[in-house]
Amino acid sequence: xxxxxxxxxxxxxxxxxxxxxxxxxxxxxxxxxxxxxxxxxxxxxxxxxxxxxxxxxxxxxxxxxxxxxxxxxxxxxxxxxxxxxxxxxxxxxxxxxxxxxxxxxxxxxxxxxxxxxxxxxxxxxxxxxxxxxxxxxxxxxxxxxxxxxxxxxxxxxxxxxxxxxxxxxxxxxxxxxxxxxxxxxxxxxxxxxxxxxxxxxxxxxxxxxxxxxxxxxxxxxxxxxxxxxxxxxxxxxxxxxxxxxxxxxxxxxxxxxxxxxxxxxxxxxxxxxxxxxxxxxxxxxxxxxxxxxxxxxxxxxxxxxxxxxxxxxxxxxxxxxxxxxxxxxxxxxxxxxxxxxxxxxxxxxxxxxxxxxxxxxxxxxxxxxxxxxxxxxxxxxxxxxxxx
Amino acid sequence: xxxxxxxxxxxxxxxxxxxxxxxxxxxxxxxxxxxxxxxxxxxxxxxxxxxxxxxxxxxxxxxxxxxxxxxxxxxxxxxxxxxxxxxxxxxxxxxxxx
Numbered sequence: 001x002x003x004x005x006x007x008x009x010x011x012x013x014x015x016x017x018x019x020x021x022x023x024x025x026x027x028x029x030x031x032x033x034x035x036x037x038x039x040x041x042x043x044x045x046x047x048x049x050x051x052x053x054x055x056x057x058x059x060x061x062x063x064x065x066x067x068x069x070x071x072x073x074x075x076x077x078x079x080x081x082x083x084x085x086x087x088x089x090x091x092x093x094x095x096x097x098x099x100x101x102x103x104x105x106x107x108x109x110x111x112x113x114x115x116x117x118x119x120x121x122x123x124x125x126x127x128x129x130x131x132x133x134x135x136x137x138x139x140x141x142x143x144x145x146x147x148x149x150x151x152x153x154x155x156x157x158x159x160x161x162x163x164x165x166x167x168x169x170x171x172x173x174x175x176x177x178x179x180x181x182x183x184x185x186x187x188x189x190x191x192x193x194x195x196x197x198x199x200x201x202x203x204x205x206x207x208x209x210x211x212x213x214x215x216x217x218x219x220x221x222x223x224x225x226x227x228x229x230x231x232x233x234x235x236x237x238x239x240x241x242x243x244x245x246x247x248x249x250x251x252x253x254x255x256x257x258x259x260x261x262x263x264x265x266x267x268x269x270x271x272x273x274x275x276x277x278x279x280x281x282x283x284x285x286x287x288x289x290x291x292x293x294x295x296x297x298x299x300x301x302x303x304x305x306x307x308x309x310x311x312x313x314x315x316x317x318x319x320x321x322x323x324x325x326x327x328x329x330x331x332x333x334x335x336x337x338x339x340x341x342x343x344x345x346x347x348x349x350x351x352x353x354x355x356x357x358x359x360x361x362x363x364x365x366x367x368x369x370x371x372x373x374x375x376x377x378x379x380x381x382x383x384x385x386x387x388x
Numbered sequence: 389x390x391x392x393x394x395x396x397x398x399x400x401x402x403x404x405x406x407x408x409x410x411x412x413x414x415x416x417x418x419x420x421x422x423x424x425x426x427x428x429x430x431x432x433x434x435x436x437x438x439x440x441x442x443x444x445x446x447x448x449x450x451x452x453x454x455x456x457x458x459x460x461x462x463x464x465x466x467x468x469x470x471x472x473x474x475x476x477x478x479x480x481x482x483x484x485x486x
Contacts, residue, residue, distance in 0.1 A: 035397060059447040059481040060397055060435040076401075079431045095431075097439045 003387040004343050005070070006351055007051065008359055009038035012377035014053055016071045019372075023349055023363040026372040032074060033065065040124045040338055040381045047132035048385050052151060054122040054137070062096050062121050064137075064151045078152030094153045098122070098137070098145055101158040107141065108169040117141045117161070124338060124381075126180035130187075136206075138177030142168060142194045144206065157206040160192065164211065164229045168197035171232050171251075178337055179236050183243040191246065191261065196221070196232040199248065201261050212261025221251060235337040237279045239286035247289050247316070249279040249337070254291055256316050267316025272303050278340035282365060283348040287315040290342075290350060290366060292335040301332035309352070311366045325369035326360065333358070338381035345386060353379025390421055390466075391476040398436070398479070402429040407476055416471045418450065419462025436479060451478040 002021035008014065013031025032038075036055045044050040049070045055063040065074045077095040098119045109115035120140040128134035133150040143161055145154040160177075168175060173195060183189035190202045191212075198213040213233075217225045221232055232251035239245065248255045248264065252275050255264040268274035273293045282288035289312045295303045302308060307326045310319040333356035343349035350362045357376040360369045392408040399405065410424045419442075426433045433439065436448050442462070444450070450457040453467045453475050469475040 057397065059395075059445065060401075061438075061445060062434070063401065063431075076431045094433075094439075096434045099440055 002345060004345070004349065005043070005048075005385040005387060006341075006359065006361075006372070007041035007043065007071070007381075007383040007385065008353055008373075008376065008379060009041045009053070009338075009381035010353075010357070010377040010379050011037055014038040014041050014055075015373070015376055017359065017372055021345055023343075023345075023361060026361075028373050029071070031377075032071070033063075036063070037121075038380065039122060040383075042125050042127060042383045043385045044127040044132040044135075045129050046127070048387055050127070050132040050150075052125040052127060052135055054125055056121040062098060062119070064095050064122065064125075064154075066151050077147075077150050095151055098139055098154055099156075100143060100161075101156040105161060105165060107165055107175065108167055110170065114166065117143070119143075120174065121176075123176045123178045124180055126182060129182050129184060136180050136182075136190070138180050138192060140174045140176035141170075142175045142177050142197060144177050144180065144192060146206065157202075159202070159206065159208045160200060163200055163209040165197075167229050168194065169230065171196040179233070181236060181238050181246075183238075184240045185243050189243070189260075191236060191238070193233040193236050193248075195234065196230060196251075198229050198231040199233050199236060199246075199261055212257075213264070214262065215257070215264030215266075216248075216250060216255065217253070217266075218251065234277045235279045237281045237289070239281040242286050245286065245315075247279050247281060249276050249291055251275065251297060254279065254316060267312070269312070269317035269319055271310055271319050272308075272321075276335075277337040278335055278352065280340045280342055280350070282350075283342045283344045284346065285313065285348075285365075288313045288365070289316060290340065291319075292340070292352065294334060300334045305330050305332060307331040307333065307354075309350070309366055309369075322362075322366045322369070324367065325362075325371075331356075336380055339379050341382050341384040343384045343386045349384065351382050351384055353382045355379065389473045390416060390424075390470060391473050392421065392425060393476045393478045394432075395479060395481040397481070398432060401431055401435065404429075409473075416466050417462060418457055418460055418464045418466060421466065421477060422462070447482040447484075449478075449480040449482055451480060 006017040013034045015030035019026045039054045041053040051067040053065040106114035124138040126136045137145040179193035181191040188205045200209045216231045219225045235249045244260045254268045257264045308321040333354035340352040353359045355378040358374040
Protein backbone atom coordinates (compact mmCIF):
# COMPACT_ATOMS: atom_id res chain seq x y z
CA UNK A 1 0.00 0.00 0.00
CA UNK A 2 1.10 3.55 -0.64
CA UNK A 3 2.28 5.86 2.10
CA UNK A 4 1.65 9.57 2.26
CA UNK A 5 4.21 11.85 3.86
CA UNK A 6 3.19 15.46 4.44
CA UNK A 7 6.10 17.84 5.01
CA UNK A 8 5.07 20.83 7.08
CA UNK A 9 7.15 23.96 7.68
CA UNK A 10 6.04 26.15 10.57
CA UNK A 11 7.08 29.24 12.44
CA UNK A 12 8.72 27.08 15.11
CA UNK A 13 9.95 23.93 13.42
CA UNK A 14 9.22 21.25 10.86
CA UNK A 15 6.75 18.39 11.21
CA UNK A 16 6.31 15.22 9.20
CA UNK A 17 2.85 13.68 9.03
CA UNK A 18 2.53 10.15 7.71
CA UNK A 19 -0.35 7.82 6.93
CA UNK A 20 -1.06 4.87 4.74
CA UNK A 21 -3.01 5.21 1.52
CA UNK A 22 -6.31 5.27 3.38
CA UNK A 23 -5.23 8.63 4.80
CA UNK A 24 -7.24 8.18 7.97
CA UNK A 25 -4.75 7.62 10.77
CA UNK A 26 -1.87 10.07 10.90
CA UNK A 27 1.37 9.95 12.81
CA UNK A 28 3.05 13.24 13.68
CA UNK A 29 6.82 13.55 13.90
CA UNK A 30 8.47 16.71 15.15
CA UNK A 31 9.25 19.39 15.85
CA UNK A 32 12.41 19.09 13.84
CA UNK A 33 14.71 22.14 14.24
CA UNK A 34 12.54 23.28 17.13
CA UNK A 35 12.34 27.01 17.58
CA UNK A 36 13.54 27.85 14.06
CA UNK A 37 11.38 29.17 11.29
CA UNK A 38 11.03 26.53 8.60
CA UNK A 39 9.98 28.27 5.44
CA UNK A 40 9.84 25.19 3.24
CA UNK A 41 10.45 21.44 3.22
CA UNK A 42 10.35 19.48 0.00
CA UNK A 43 11.37 16.02 -1.16
CA UNK A 44 13.17 15.10 -4.34
CA UNK A 45 10.93 13.54 -7.00
CA UNK A 46 13.96 11.53 -8.10
CA UNK A 47 14.70 10.15 -4.63
CA UNK A 48 11.88 10.53 -2.09
CA UNK A 49 14.26 9.88 0.81
CA UNK A 50 16.15 13.03 -0.12
CA UNK A 51 14.42 15.98 1.53
CA UNK A 52 15.61 19.59 1.68
CA UNK A 53 14.54 22.07 4.35
CA UNK A 54 15.02 25.79 4.65
CA UNK A 55 15.69 26.66 8.30
CA UNK A 56 15.98 30.33 9.14
CA UNK A 57 16.21 32.71 12.06
CA UNK A 58 16.20 36.44 12.57
CA UNK A 59 19.14 35.91 14.93
CA UNK A 60 21.29 33.33 13.23
CA UNK A 61 20.46 33.55 9.54
CA UNK A 62 19.94 30.82 6.98
CA UNK A 63 20.59 27.10 7.33
CA UNK A 64 19.92 24.44 4.72
CA UNK A 65 19.13 21.01 6.13
CA UNK A 66 19.04 17.77 4.21
CA UNK A 67 17.76 14.32 5.00
CA UNK A 68 18.76 11.25 3.04
CA UNK A 69 16.51 8.85 4.91
CA UNK A 70 13.04 10.30 4.52
CA UNK A 71 13.29 12.71 7.42
CA UNK A 72 14.52 10.33 10.13
CA UNK A 73 17.85 12.16 10.43
CA UNK A 74 19.03 15.53 9.16
CA UNK A 75 22.36 17.17 8.40
CA UNK A 76 23.59 20.44 7.05
CA UNK A 77 24.95 19.32 3.67
CA UNK A 78 28.67 18.78 3.59
CA UNK A 79 29.25 20.03 7.09
CA UNK A 80 31.55 17.33 8.37
CA UNK A 81 34.99 18.75 9.14
CA UNK A 82 36.57 16.52 6.51
CA UNK A 83 34.28 17.87 3.81
CA UNK A 84 34.68 21.47 4.79
CA UNK A 85 38.43 21.87 4.90
CA UNK A 86 39.55 23.87 1.92
CA UNK A 87 43.02 23.59 0.39
CA UNK A 88 44.23 26.41 2.62
CA UNK A 89 43.07 24.61 5.75
CA UNK A 90 40.15 26.91 6.45
CA UNK A 91 36.57 25.77 6.60
CA UNK A 92 34.44 26.36 3.57
CA UNK A 93 31.10 26.08 5.36
CA UNK A 94 29.15 27.01 2.27
CA UNK A 95 25.94 25.02 2.60
CA UNK A 96 24.22 28.10 3.98
CA UNK A 97 26.20 30.61 1.92
CA UNK A 98 23.99 32.53 -0.50
CA UNK A 99 26.04 35.28 -2.07
CA UNK A 100 24.76 37.20 -5.07
CA UNK A 101 26.83 36.83 -8.18
CA UNK A 102 28.99 39.68 -9.43
CA UNK A 103 27.89 43.25 -8.83
CA UNK A 104 25.20 43.13 -6.17
CA UNK A 105 23.12 45.74 -7.95
CA UNK A 106 20.06 47.57 -6.70
CA UNK A 107 16.29 47.29 -6.79
CA UNK A 108 13.52 49.73 -6.05
CA UNK A 109 13.07 50.50 -2.37
CA UNK A 110 9.93 51.49 -0.47
CA UNK A 111 10.73 55.19 -0.86
CA UNK A 112 11.33 54.89 -4.58
CA UNK A 113 15.12 55.08 -4.32
CA UNK A 114 17.42 52.26 -5.42
CA UNK A 115 18.53 49.86 -2.69
CA UNK A 116 21.23 47.15 -2.80
CA UNK A 117 20.17 43.51 -2.80
CA UNK A 118 20.57 41.94 0.67
CA UNK A 119 20.17 38.21 1.23
CA UNK A 120 17.71 37.41 4.00
CA UNK A 121 16.43 33.84 3.71
CA UNK A 122 15.40 30.96 1.48
CA UNK A 123 11.65 30.89 0.95
CA UNK A 124 11.36 27.88 -1.32
CA UNK A 125 13.51 24.90 -2.30
CA UNK A 126 12.58 23.11 -5.51
CA UNK A 127 14.44 19.83 -6.04
CA UNK A 128 15.21 18.77 -9.60
CA UNK A 129 12.76 16.36 -11.21
CA UNK A 130 15.58 14.00 -12.17
CA UNK A 131 18.74 14.59 -10.10
CA UNK A 132 18.58 14.35 -6.30
CA UNK A 133 21.71 16.45 -5.85
CA UNK A 134 20.29 19.31 -7.89
CA UNK A 135 17.87 21.82 -6.43
CA UNK A 136 16.87 25.43 -6.84
CA UNK A 137 16.37 27.92 -4.02
CA UNK A 138 14.12 30.95 -4.24
CA UNK A 139 15.40 33.60 -1.87
CA UNK A 140 14.66 37.00 -0.35
CA UNK A 141 15.84 39.52 -1.63
CA UNK A 142 14.53 38.03 -4.83
CA UNK A 143 16.93 35.76 -6.67
CA UNK A 144 17.29 32.13 -7.62
CA UNK A 145 20.20 29.90 -6.60
CA UNK A 146 21.10 26.40 -7.72
CA UNK A 147 23.00 23.54 -6.14
CA UNK A 148 24.32 20.53 -8.02
CA UNK A 149 26.05 18.91 -5.05
CA UNK A 150 23.15 18.19 -2.74
CA UNK A 151 23.15 21.59 -1.09
CA UNK A 152 26.82 21.80 -0.13
CA UNK A 153 27.26 24.90 -2.28
CA UNK A 154 24.83 27.28 -3.93
CA UNK A 155 25.39 29.54 -6.93
CA UNK A 156 23.10 32.28 -8.12
CA UNK A 157 21.54 32.19 -11.57
CA UNK A 158 22.08 35.92 -12.02
CA UNK A 159 20.18 36.25 -15.28
CA UNK A 160 16.93 36.53 -13.35
CA UNK A 161 17.88 39.83 -11.77
CA UNK A 162 18.74 41.14 -15.24
CA UNK A 163 15.04 40.93 -16.08
CA UNK A 164 14.38 44.52 -15.03
CA UNK A 165 15.41 43.85 -11.44
CA UNK A 166 16.02 47.53 -10.86
CA UNK A 167 12.23 48.01 -11.11
CA UNK A 168 11.29 45.29 -8.61
CA UNK A 169 10.03 46.50 -5.26
CA UNK A 170 9.32 44.67 -2.02
CA UNK A 171 5.77 44.31 -0.81
CA UNK A 172 4.87 44.36 2.86
CA UNK A 173 6.08 40.78 3.16
CA UNK A 174 9.43 41.41 1.53
CA UNK A 175 10.69 40.68 -1.96
CA UNK A 176 11.22 37.00 -2.55
CA UNK A 177 11.22 34.27 -5.14
CA UNK A 178 8.53 32.08 -3.59
CA UNK A 179 7.48 29.89 -6.50
CA UNK A 180 9.68 27.72 -8.70
CA UNK A 181 8.07 25.38 -11.23
CA UNK A 182 10.03 22.96 -13.38
CA UNK A 183 8.60 21.80 -16.70
CA UNK A 184 8.47 18.00 -16.98
CA UNK A 185 8.35 18.12 -20.76
CA UNK A 186 11.05 20.70 -21.31
CA UNK A 187 14.08 20.44 -19.03
CA UNK A 188 15.22 23.93 -20.01
CA UNK A 189 12.01 25.67 -19.01
CA UNK A 190 11.59 27.11 -15.50
CA UNK A 191 8.91 29.42 -14.16
CA UNK A 192 9.34 31.53 -11.05
CA UNK A 193 7.22 34.12 -9.28
CA UNK A 194 8.21 37.04 -7.11
CA UNK A 195 6.32 39.27 -4.74
CA UNK A 196 6.26 42.01 -5.86
CA UNK A 197 7.76 41.72 -9.33
CA UNK A 198 5.61 39.17 -11.15
CA UNK A 199 6.11 35.95 -13.07
CA UNK A 200 9.20 35.12 -15.09
CA UNK A 201 10.18 32.29 -17.43
CA UNK A 202 13.48 30.86 -18.54
CA UNK A 203 13.77 28.68 -21.63
CA UNK A 204 17.47 27.97 -21.27
CA UNK A 205 17.77 26.32 -17.88
CA UNK A 206 17.87 29.53 -15.90
CA UNK A 207 20.52 31.42 -17.82
CA UNK A 208 18.20 34.11 -19.15
CA UNK A 209 14.72 35.12 -18.06
CA UNK A 210 11.86 37.22 -19.31
CA UNK A 211 8.83 38.67 -17.54
CA UNK A 212 5.59 36.86 -18.44
CA UNK A 213 2.96 39.18 -17.00
CA UNK A 214 0.89 40.24 -19.98
CA UNK A 215 -2.77 40.27 -19.00
CA UNK A 216 -2.14 40.89 -15.29
CA UNK A 217 -3.85 44.03 -14.04
CA UNK A 218 -2.91 45.66 -10.74
CA UNK A 219 -5.23 48.62 -10.55
CA UNK A 220 -4.72 49.40 -6.89
CA UNK A 221 -1.10 48.36 -6.49
CA UNK A 222 0.71 49.92 -9.46
CA UNK A 223 0.52 53.30 -11.17
CA UNK A 224 0.44 51.46 -14.50
CA UNK A 225 -1.96 48.53 -14.00
CA UNK A 226 -0.51 46.74 -17.04
CA UNK A 227 3.16 47.18 -16.13
CA UNK A 228 5.59 44.60 -17.47
CA UNK A 229 6.98 43.98 -13.96
CA UNK A 230 5.91 44.91 -10.43
CA UNK A 231 2.83 42.72 -9.96
CA UNK A 232 2.38 40.95 -6.66
CA UNK A 233 2.00 37.36 -7.81
CA UNK A 234 1.22 35.18 -4.82
CA UNK A 235 1.46 31.72 -6.32
CA UNK A 236 1.48 29.81 -9.61
CA UNK A 237 0.48 26.17 -10.14
CA UNK A 238 0.81 23.77 -13.03
CA UNK A 239 -0.47 20.33 -13.88
CA UNK A 240 2.53 18.23 -14.94
CA UNK A 241 0.76 16.91 -18.05
CA UNK A 242 0.11 20.41 -19.43
CA UNK A 243 3.11 22.58 -18.66
CA UNK A 244 1.99 25.39 -20.92
CA UNK A 245 -1.15 25.90 -18.78
CA UNK A 246 -0.58 27.77 -15.55
CA UNK A 247 -2.95 29.02 -12.88
CA UNK A 248 -2.11 32.08 -10.79
CA UNK A 249 -3.33 33.53 -7.53
CA UNK A 250 -2.32 37.17 -7.69
CA UNK A 251 -2.64 39.67 -4.85
CA UNK A 252 -6.10 40.24 -6.25
CA UNK A 253 -7.39 38.08 -9.14
CA UNK A 254 -7.12 34.44 -10.10
CA UNK A 255 -5.79 33.99 -13.63
CA UNK A 256 -4.76 31.34 -16.12
CA UNK A 257 -2.54 31.18 -19.16
CA UNK A 258 -2.73 28.59 -21.93
CA UNK A 259 0.48 29.60 -23.64
CA UNK A 260 3.23 29.43 -21.02
CA UNK A 261 2.60 32.88 -19.65
CA UNK A 262 2.59 34.82 -22.91
CA UNK A 263 -0.95 35.97 -22.13
CA UNK A 264 -3.00 35.65 -18.93
CA UNK A 265 -6.74 36.04 -18.47
CA UNK A 266 -8.75 36.42 -15.31
CA UNK A 267 -10.82 33.42 -14.19
CA UNK A 268 -11.96 34.68 -10.78
CA UNK A 269 -15.58 34.22 -11.86
CA UNK A 270 -17.95 33.79 -8.94
CA UNK A 271 -15.38 33.65 -6.15
CA UNK A 272 -16.57 35.57 -3.06
CA UNK A 273 -13.23 37.41 -3.10
CA UNK A 274 -10.38 36.85 -5.48
CA UNK A 275 -7.69 37.79 -2.97
CA UNK A 276 -5.74 34.85 -1.58
CA UNK A 277 -2.40 33.13 -1.43
CA UNK A 278 -2.24 29.43 -2.45
CA UNK A 279 -3.48 27.80 -5.62
CA UNK A 280 -3.05 24.20 -6.72
CA UNK A 281 -4.21 21.77 -9.39
CA UNK A 282 -5.83 18.35 -8.93
CA UNK A 283 -3.39 15.49 -9.56
CA UNK A 284 -5.56 13.75 -12.17
CA UNK A 285 -7.82 16.50 -13.51
CA UNK A 286 -5.84 19.33 -15.12
CA UNK A 287 -8.88 21.61 -15.20
CA UNK A 288 -9.65 21.19 -11.50
CA UNK A 289 -8.15 23.99 -9.43
CA UNK A 290 -8.25 24.85 -5.73
CA UNK A 291 -7.96 28.26 -4.04
CA UNK A 292 -8.66 29.61 -0.56
CA UNK A 293 -10.31 33.04 -0.82
CA UNK A 294 -9.18 35.55 1.80
CA UNK A 295 -11.24 38.61 2.58
CA UNK A 296 -8.82 41.30 1.44
CA UNK A 297 -5.26 42.56 1.49
CA UNK A 298 -6.14 44.48 4.65
CA UNK A 299 -7.92 41.59 6.38
CA UNK A 300 -6.02 38.35 5.97
CA UNK A 301 -8.71 35.92 7.05
CA UNK A 302 -11.59 34.07 5.39
CA UNK A 303 -14.74 36.03 4.57
CA UNK A 304 -17.47 35.77 7.23
CA UNK A 305 -15.24 33.68 9.49
CA UNK A 306 -15.88 30.65 7.27
CA UNK A 307 -12.89 28.64 6.07
CA UNK A 308 -13.77 27.55 2.56
CA UNK A 309 -11.69 26.02 -0.17
CA UNK A 310 -13.08 26.85 -3.58
CA UNK A 311 -12.82 24.33 -6.39
CA UNK A 312 -13.27 24.90 -10.07
CA UNK A 313 -13.66 21.86 -12.30
CA UNK A 314 -13.78 24.00 -15.39
CA UNK A 315 -10.34 25.60 -15.27
CA UNK A 316 -11.67 28.68 -13.52
CA UNK A 317 -14.62 31.07 -13.67
CA UNK A 318 -17.08 28.61 -12.12
CA UNK A 319 -16.20 27.91 -8.49
CA UNK A 320 -17.91 25.89 -5.77
CA UNK A 321 -17.28 26.23 -2.03
CA UNK A 322 -15.98 23.16 -0.21
CA UNK A 323 -16.97 23.34 3.44
CA UNK A 324 -17.56 19.84 4.83
CA UNK A 325 -15.25 19.36 7.78
CA UNK A 326 -13.94 22.93 7.72
CA UNK A 327 -14.89 25.49 10.41
CA UNK A 328 -17.83 27.57 9.25
CA UNK A 329 -17.91 30.12 12.02
CA UNK A 330 -15.44 32.23 13.97
CA UNK A 331 -12.47 31.14 11.88
CA UNK A 332 -9.90 33.86 11.27
CA UNK A 333 -6.80 32.02 10.13
CA UNK A 334 -4.86 32.61 6.94
CA UNK A 335 -3.48 30.07 4.47
CA UNK A 336 -0.08 31.08 3.16
CA UNK A 337 1.10 30.72 -0.42
CA UNK A 338 3.26 27.62 -0.02
CA UNK A 339 0.84 25.87 2.32
CA UNK A 340 -1.25 23.81 -0.11
CA UNK A 341 -0.36 20.59 -1.93
CA UNK A 342 -1.90 17.50 -3.49
CA UNK A 343 -1.00 13.82 -3.44
CA UNK A 344 -1.25 11.55 -6.47
CA UNK A 345 -3.47 8.81 -5.07
CA UNK A 346 -6.94 8.07 -6.38
CA UNK A 347 -9.02 9.89 -5.26
CA UNK A 348 -6.65 12.83 -5.17
CA UNK A 349 -5.69 14.05 -1.71
CA UNK A 350 -5.61 17.78 -1.05
CA UNK A 351 -3.81 19.34 1.93
CA UNK A 352 -3.41 22.80 3.36
CA UNK A 353 -2.06 24.37 6.54
CA UNK A 354 -3.20 27.47 8.37
CA UNK A 355 -1.61 30.20 10.41
CA UNK A 356 -3.64 28.76 13.30
CA UNK A 357 -1.60 25.57 13.19
CA UNK A 358 -4.10 23.22 11.63
CA UNK A 359 -3.28 20.98 8.69
CA UNK A 360 -6.43 19.95 6.88
CA UNK A 361 -6.59 17.01 4.50
CA UNK A 362 -9.15 15.77 2.05
CA UNK A 363 -8.90 12.23 0.74
CA UNK A 364 -11.77 12.92 -1.64
CA UNK A 365 -10.54 15.61 -3.96
CA UNK A 366 -11.86 18.32 -1.68
CA UNK A 367 -15.38 16.98 -1.05
CA UNK A 368 -14.75 16.63 2.68
CA UNK A 369 -11.96 17.65 5.04
CA UNK A 370 -10.45 16.64 8.32
CA UNK A 371 -7.82 18.29 10.51
CA UNK A 372 -5.02 15.75 10.67
CA UNK A 373 -3.20 17.90 13.23
CA UNK A 374 -4.51 21.10 14.70
CA UNK A 375 -2.24 22.79 17.21
CA UNK A 376 1.05 23.30 15.42
CA UNK A 377 2.76 26.67 15.22
CA UNK A 378 1.66 28.84 12.30
CA UNK A 379 2.05 26.79 9.13
CA UNK A 380 4.29 28.30 6.47
CA UNK A 381 4.42 25.46 3.95
CA UNK A 382 2.90 22.10 3.11
CA UNK A 383 4.29 19.60 0.63
CA UNK A 384 3.18 16.03 0.02
CA UNK A 385 5.07 12.92 -1.01
CA UNK A 386 3.18 9.93 -2.39
CA UNK A 387 5.38 6.95 -1.59
CA UNK A 388 4.84 3.60 -3.25
CA UNK B 389 42.09 27.15 26.53
CA UNK B 390 39.28 29.59 25.85
CA UNK B 391 35.79 28.67 26.99
CA UNK B 392 32.92 29.75 24.76
CA UNK B 393 29.25 29.59 25.66
CA UNK B 394 26.95 29.38 22.66
CA UNK B 395 23.24 30.22 22.60
CA UNK B 396 20.77 27.34 22.67
CA UNK B 397 20.09 27.20 18.94
CA UNK B 398 23.75 27.28 17.98
CA UNK B 399 24.57 24.55 20.50
CA UNK B 400 21.96 22.42 18.82
CA UNK B 401 23.25 23.25 15.39
CA UNK B 402 26.84 22.43 16.37
CA UNK B 403 25.62 19.41 18.33
CA UNK B 404 27.37 20.34 21.56
CA UNK B 405 25.93 20.20 25.05
CA UNK B 406 27.85 22.58 27.24
CA UNK B 407 30.68 25.00 26.78
CA UNK B 408 33.04 24.81 23.84
CA UNK B 409 36.75 24.87 24.56
CA UNK B 410 39.03 26.32 21.92
CA UNK B 411 42.75 26.62 21.37
CA UNK B 412 43.50 29.94 19.74
CA UNK B 413 46.80 30.34 17.95
CA UNK B 414 48.40 33.75 18.43
CA UNK B 415 46.83 36.69 20.23
CA UNK B 416 43.36 35.90 21.59
CA UNK B 417 41.44 38.59 19.79
CA UNK B 418 37.71 38.69 19.23
CA UNK B 419 38.19 37.79 15.58
CA UNK B 420 40.65 34.98 16.36
CA UNK B 421 38.19 33.34 18.75
CA UNK B 422 35.43 33.46 16.16
CA UNK B 423 37.81 32.11 13.50
CA UNK B 424 38.74 29.21 15.77
CA UNK B 425 35.09 28.53 16.61
CA UNK B 426 34.07 28.40 12.94
CA UNK B 427 37.08 26.24 12.08
CA UNK B 428 36.05 23.71 14.70
CA UNK B 429 32.32 23.92 13.93
CA UNK B 430 31.97 24.89 10.26
CA UNK B 431 28.20 24.66 10.49
CA UNK B 432 28.34 27.89 12.48
CA UNK B 433 29.80 29.83 9.55
CA UNK B 434 27.30 32.51 8.62
CA UNK B 435 25.28 32.18 11.82
CA UNK B 436 27.32 34.56 14.00
CA UNK B 437 29.02 36.65 11.33
CA UNK B 438 27.94 37.35 7.79
CA UNK B 439 29.60 35.03 5.31
CA UNK B 440 30.89 37.73 3.05
CA UNK B 441 31.62 40.72 5.25
CA UNK B 442 32.34 38.87 8.52
CA UNK B 443 30.24 41.53 10.23
CA UNK B 444 28.45 40.43 13.39
CA UNK B 445 24.85 39.52 12.69
CA UNK B 446 22.61 42.25 14.11
CA UNK B 447 20.95 40.16 16.83
CA UNK B 448 24.06 38.43 18.11
CA UNK B 449 25.97 39.83 21.08
CA UNK B 450 29.46 39.15 22.51
CA UNK B 451 29.94 39.44 26.29
CA UNK B 452 33.14 38.93 28.28
CA UNK B 453 33.79 39.65 31.96
CA UNK B 454 30.54 41.62 32.23
CA UNK B 455 31.54 43.86 29.32
CA UNK B 456 29.82 44.12 25.96
CA UNK B 457 32.29 43.44 23.14
CA UNK B 458 29.62 43.41 20.43
CA UNK B 459 30.71 46.68 18.92
CA UNK B 460 34.45 46.16 19.22
CA UNK B 461 36.59 45.54 16.12
CA UNK B 462 37.82 41.99 15.48
CA UNK B 463 41.40 42.81 16.43
CA UNK B 464 40.31 43.66 19.99
CA UNK B 465 42.19 41.57 22.54
CA UNK B 466 39.99 39.72 25.01
CA UNK B 467 40.50 40.10 28.80
CA UNK B 468 43.11 37.96 30.54
CA UNK B 469 40.38 36.05 32.40
CA UNK B 470 38.98 34.91 29.05
CA UNK B 471 42.39 33.96 27.71
CA UNK B 472 43.19 31.92 30.82
CA UNK B 473 39.81 30.20 30.80
CA UNK B 474 38.85 31.62 34.19
CA UNK B 475 35.82 33.27 32.59
CA UNK B 476 33.81 32.16 29.57
CA UNK B 477 33.32 34.18 26.41
CA UNK B 478 29.58 34.49 25.86
CA UNK B 479 27.90 34.53 22.45
CA UNK B 480 24.32 35.55 23.07
CA UNK B 481 21.17 35.88 21.01
CA UNK B 482 19.76 39.34 21.63
CA UNK B 483 16.59 39.57 23.69
CA UNK B 484 13.31 39.53 21.81
CA UNK B 485 10.45 41.39 23.37
CA UNK B 486 6.83 40.42 23.18
